[in-house]
Amino acid sequence: MNAKTNITPKIVAEHGLSQSEYELICERLGRQPNINELGIFSVMWSEHCSYKSSRRHLGKLLTKGKRVIQGPGENAGVIDIDDGDVIIFKMESHNHPSYIEPYQGAATGVGGIMRDVFTMGARPIANMNALRFGDPAHPKTKTLVAGVVQGIGGYGNCVGVPTVGGETNFDAGYNGNILVNAMCVGLARADKVFYSAAKGVGNPVFYVGSKTGRDGIHGATMASAEFDDDSDAKRPTVQVGDPFTEKLLIEACLELMATDAIIAIQDMGAAGLTSSAIEMADKGGVGIHMNLDKVPQREPDMTPYEMMLSESQERMLMVLKPGKEHIAIEIFEKWDLDVAEVGKTTDTGRLVLTHKKKKVCDIPIAPLADDAPNLDRPYTSPIKREILKHDPMFDPNERGSSYNAVLKTLLSCPDIASKRWIWEQYDRTVMGDTVDSSQSGGDAAIVRIHGTNKAIAITTDCTPRYCSADPYEGGKQAVAETWRNLTCTGAQPIAITDCLNFGNPERPEIMGQFVYALKGMDEACRALEYPIVSGNVSLYNETNGQAIPPTPAIGGIGLISDLQRHAEISGAKDGDTLILIGETKGWMGASLYAQAILGLNREDSTVYAPPPVDLHLEKINGDYVRRLILDRRIRAVHDLSDGGLALAALEMAFTNDMGVTLNNGPDMPLYAWLFGEDQGRYLLCVDEYSVNPVVSTAQTLGISAKVVGKIGGDRVSAHGGFDLSLRGAHMVYESWLPEYMAS
Amino acid sequence: MKTAVIVFPASNCDRDAAVALEKVTGRSVQMVWHEERTLPTVDFVVIPGGFSYGDYLRSGAIAARSPIVQDIVRKAKTGLPVAGFCNGFQVLTESGLLPGALMRNKGLRFVCKPQKLNIVNSSSMFTKAYKNQTEITVPIAHFDGNYYADDDTLSEMRKSGQIIFTYEGNPNGSSKDIAGISNKAGNVLGMMPHPERAIDPMHGGTDGLKLFKSVLESIQ
Amino acid sequence: MKAIIHINLKPGVLDPQGRTIARSLTHLGFDGVTAARQGKTIELDLKGEDKDAAETQVKDMCEKLLANTVIENYRIEIVE
Amino acid sequence: MKAIIHINLKPGVLDPQGRTIARSLTHLGFDGVTAARQGKTIELDLKGEDKDAAETQVKDMCEKLLANTVIENYRIEIVE
Numbered sequence A: 001m002n003a004k005t006n007i008t009p010k011i012v013a014e015h016g017l018s019q020s021e022y023e024l025i026c027e028r029l030g031r032q033p034n035i036n037e038l039g040i041f042s043v044m045w046s047e048h049c050s051y052k053s054s055r056r057h058l059g060k061l062l063t064k065g066k067r068v069i070q071g072p073g074e075n076a077g078v079i080d081i082d083d084g085d086v087i088i089f090k091m092e093s094h095n096h097p098s099y100i101e102p103y104q105g106a107a108t109g110v111g112g113i114m115r116d117v118f119t120m121g122a123r124p125i126a127n128m129n130a131l132r133f134g135d136p137a138h139p140k141t142k143t144l145v146a147g148v149v150q151g152i153g154g155y156g157n158c159v160g161v162p163t164v165g166g167e168t169n170f171d172a173g174y175n176g177n178i179l180v181n182a183m184c185v186g187l188a189r190a191d192k193v194f195y196s197a198a199k200g201v202g203n204p205v206f207y208v209g210s211k212t213g214r215d216g217i218h219g220a221t222m223a224s225a226e227f228d229d230d231s232d233a234k235r236p237t238v239q240v241g242d243p244f245t246e247k248l249l250i251e252a253c254l255e256l257m258a259t260d261a262i263i264a265i266q267d268m269g270a271a272g273l274t275s276s277a278i279e280m281a282d283k284g285g286v287g288i289h290m291n292l293d294k295v296p297q298r299e300p301d302m303t304p305y306e307m308m309l310s311e312s313q314e315r316m317l318m319v320l321k322p323g324k325e326h327i328a329i330e331i332f333e334k335w336d337l338d339v340a341e342v343g344k345t346t347d348t349g350r351l352v353l354t355h356k357k358k359k360v361c362d363i364p365i366a367p368l369a370d371d372a373p374n375l376d377r378p379y380t381s382p383i384k385r386e387i388l389k390h391d392p393m394f395d396p397n398e399r400g401s402s403y404n405a406v407l408k409t410l411l412s413c414p415d416i417a418s419k420r421w422i423w424e425q426y427d428r429t430v431m432g433d434t435v436d437s438s439q440s441g442g443d444a445a446i447v448r449i450h451g452t453n454k455a456i457a458i459t460t461d462c463t464p465r466y467c468s469a470d471p472y473e474g475g476k477q478a479v480a481e482t483w484r485n486l487t488c489t490g491a492q493p494i495a496i497t498d499c500l501n502f503g504n505p506e507r508p509e510i511m512g513q514f515v516y517a518l519k520g521m522d523e524a525c526r527a528l529e530y531p532i533v534s535g536n537v538s539l540y541n542e543t544n545g546q547a548i549p550p551t552p553a554i555g556g557i558g559l560i561s562d563l564q565r566h567a568e569i570s571g572a573k574d575g576d577t578l579i580l581i582g583e584t585k586g587w588m589g590a591s592l593y594a595q596a597i598l599g600l601n602r603e604d605s606t607v608y609a610p611p612p613v614d615l616h617l618e619k620i621n622g623d624y625v626r627r628l629i630l631d632r633r634i635r636a637v638h639d640l641s642d643g644g645l646a647l648a649a650l651e652m653a654f655t656n657d658m659g660v661t662l663n664n665g666p667d668m669p670l671y672a673w674l675f676g677e678d679q680g681r682y683l684l685c686v687d688e689y690s691v692n693p694v695v696s697t698a699q700t701l702g703i704s705a706k707v708v709g710k711i712g713g714d715r716v717s718a719h720g721g722f723d724l725s726l727r728g729a730h731m732v733y734e735s736w737l738p739e740y741m742a743s
Numbered sequence B: 001m002k003t004a005v006i007v008f009p010a011s012n013c014d015r016d017a018a019v020a021l022e023k024v025t026g027r028s029v030q031m032v033w034h035e036e037r038t039l040p041t042v043d044f045v046v047i048p049g050g051f052s053y054g055d056y057l058r059s060g061a062i063a064a065r066s067p068i069v070q071d072i073v074r075k076a077k078t079g080l081p082v083a084g085f086c087n088g089f090q091v092l093t094e095s096g097l098l099p100g101a102l103m104r105n106k107g108l109r110f111v112c113k114p115q116k117l118n119i120v121n122s123s124s125m126f127t128k129a130y131k132n133q134t135e136i137t138v139p140i141a142h143f144d145g146n147y148y149a150d151d152d153t154l155s156e157m158r159k160s161g162q163i164i165f166t167y168e169g170n171p172n173g174s175s176k177d178i179a180g181i182s183n184k185a186g187n188v189l190g191m192m193p194h195p196e197r198a199i200d201p202m203h204g205g206t207d208g209l210k211l212f213k214s215v216l217e218s219i220q
Numbered sequence C, D: 001m002k003a004i005i006h007i008n009l010k011p012g013v014l015d016p017q018g019r020t021i022a023r024s025l026t027h028l029g030f031d032g033v034t035a036a037r038q039g040k041t042i043e044l045d046l047k048g049e050d051k052d053a054a055e056t057q058v059k060d061m062c063e064k065l066l067a068n069t070v071i072e073n074y075r076i077e078i079v080e
């Protein structure tokens, strides 16, 4: 593509622009755009950059709160964790690139999200990953798992940031579109947070980091386009990550940030130089003039079009205070990184680009942002599912099976079985502050704030099974589960980030999933005072008309003010009593039991309503558990999620390397008591002196609290139900994934 | 005891090593940039873990050719105590201060977990504070930890007490389960496990502390 | 029979290893090096005698496992 | 001028990558593979025209940095 390219309707269409969008561009320019300008408009108005399908809905979410310093709109969200410390965090998807090239796709996903965080002045202190793969039996799944996990580890381990937790699901709905969502959490001082608004005229614009190559040109438009069977052939150049350079970039940026040279800074993410320059200029209300000859280039003869649309990794754009240029140059040269002054801010409000002494782009900046399409796509409300009633036929013994067999099936079910094969490939202990991580199988990771006695708890969650059955309840549940997981550590949940993965929004039923999931999420955020401060939308996760299950992945952060008062899933002592907080009705619809044992959920007609989340009970139950932890009443704690009471108890048993005995339940079928997935519940492990106080105080607060069993011994059993050796059950739990990966 | 930690591009356990040394010595640690040509006057040098130069070419290879390592090699030969953990171990074998080489893990996967180690030589200057403790648990986190040396070298090392730590349950395919070795003179230690990540009950346990205490005792 | 497969990054794909190697050679005083690229070779011992059949089979192996054709090119050499 | 350096593990040094490759090929149904070894190549762009001088210099680079002679052999090929 060069400047003389004639803009035909075909070229317009190839840039993903509609005829009316093209006409709007011509109107704003007062002329036809040249190819560079067309390219710039097309990426800025792509789904990925403009959020055109989602913007009006995202605007309704709760984004403010007592501890929120910066909500959505910057590179990442910023929250206050006292003493002048802030946490900066965000989650982002790298789904399509990871499907095409799993190692590099996942690696560059991790690199990209880290840049969003350190660009704001934070040192990354923890990474998380939320992964969804297809059916294990699908021929591509194993290679994708291996590549993605190695890519995440390869990048995160090299930069020296611990990957402390995550989640992994397998479902045929992701066969053609896996999800790789990476989250990064950083730590900064409140008075040293950097923003992207390029204020002031005549200030130097600096490019730092790696050179620009022809990587992933059109990546941003690709990320917004539906796949078809030809995508394999149309593969664009994939970006290759260079974690070594990223590590140098982190150190160099933080060193420069310690001086007062920077006015604004922005990483080059999707749509690289284009979106970083335009976003900085737009936020600062200025224009930018860049000389593209100055851009460090990896290859000869790069055109302006290629430079502006390249997605080469490990690059940043900065506006510096005049007179401070030498400080930046010195630091970046010390770290062996490219650094170049590529332009200046202007008072024209325009993006002007020159190349080989010719003007190759001259467009007003405001319309790029303000006139970006903001669609009101039609949507339909999701089907209301029936409630699955208890039925004697659900009893394992009636089905010609047994509780032991059922339990083994569940323990080796891909969504439950241990993910050790994955997280052992992640360095979880570098930086010396990981108090708890995937290793314990607990609910949230705990990372200490270096040199202090406080910590943050971090979790990611979403149950696609529930979201498929009912996007509204599923959205609500995802937020509530993260809140519950953080609460399990004794943390005060503060805020969340999200990664909203859905199918093609041009289909009203998919748009309906999106709108209703958001509605559920928002209700939970408001009830739990738990705002959304950053996030990302990934649409068009669809192949040949097959959309993924709606998957609003949520990443939550909580604050542990005093590490002497926190809890984990470990810490149980032989003979301790198990108390169940929260009411059990034995909800079976959309449960793991319904799917893995009863074979429901497989097709639309067999999907039943997922467990509803009562946000009032969620709040009082959680607040009570947190209070017990702060009062040091609890030895160990775990929330109840997939597989209900039985699986929660077994996971606790495995971590503590002790057996469990579960009592009979109240008046309901045993399978429903053991495997029902009612929400808002916690399993507490307490010493004998705490049993009565914990139960009786709960009663005065109107909270359900029942003694359900004991921990200790070397068997895992439920009265009238299963009875297995601890070691045997643990082996079943540990073997599925390594055996699958080796097969 | 005065100590220094070397910083290469993409070292990432440099801070962790400094925290450990400060905790044990009670004094601040000198961080030395790889381009320096001479070490400051110190009693003990740590080459930290990480991915110096991205582990490109071979782990530790490029760092081993840096100016500061040339000075470390000179001074180690006159008796300066030096320890390399993880990537630091790789730098030490690449520099020739320690025999053998560290290759890709046999399982071809990065592995991070708490690891039981046997203390094979408890009289070395890096282990004497463990007294008659024979087993410790220390985190490992590496991709290239598979120790290789030819048979002659291995038996030579065994005879002269250079095998300091072995793994209980080999996580990476190392010859003779080797986790950590010293040079013949006994003043240079290289080990894949991270003792600097085992100095705190909240994080990795405290089994690494005595390694640093051993050096402190030996020097005083 | 033996097959040697030479695998290299496609032109235009970032090669961080190669770049770092070139830089460190320069640092070590080898100033004649203007660029470096790193590739890999896989050497296979094969049963059978038929060169053409071997070549076809090795090509299949490359496409299915040995090369990552999204970012890599490969070249097959069959030696006795 | 270009130099290609072929680096291979010395005979007798266990090659976990090669072994895994052979095993996975068999797993994929390629049953004619009896062994596999993985090596690497480093391709250098060099200034100057003198082939012999280049060879000497590249040998020096290999000894000083590019190969680890404890475990690796190398072979230099100068092209053009």
Ligand SMILES: Nc1ncnc2c1ncn2[C@@H]1O[C@H](COP(=O)(O)OP(=O)(O)O)[C@@H](O)[C@H]1O
Residues within 6 Å of the ligand: A129, A130, A131, A164, A165, A166, A167, A168, A415, A416, A419, A422, A423, A437, A438, A439, A440, A441, A442, A443, A461, A485, A641, A642
């Ligand atoms: N991709 C992953 N990366 C790191 N840790 C993971 C990953 N997948 C699962 N885990 C870990 O496995 C454990 C179980 O995960 P999950 O079943 O999602 O827990 P829960 O439902 O209790 O939140 C957690 O400790 C989690 O951090």
Ligand SMILES: [Mg+2]
Residues within 6 Å of the ligand: A167, A460, A461, A481, A485, A641
């Ligand atoms: Mg969870």
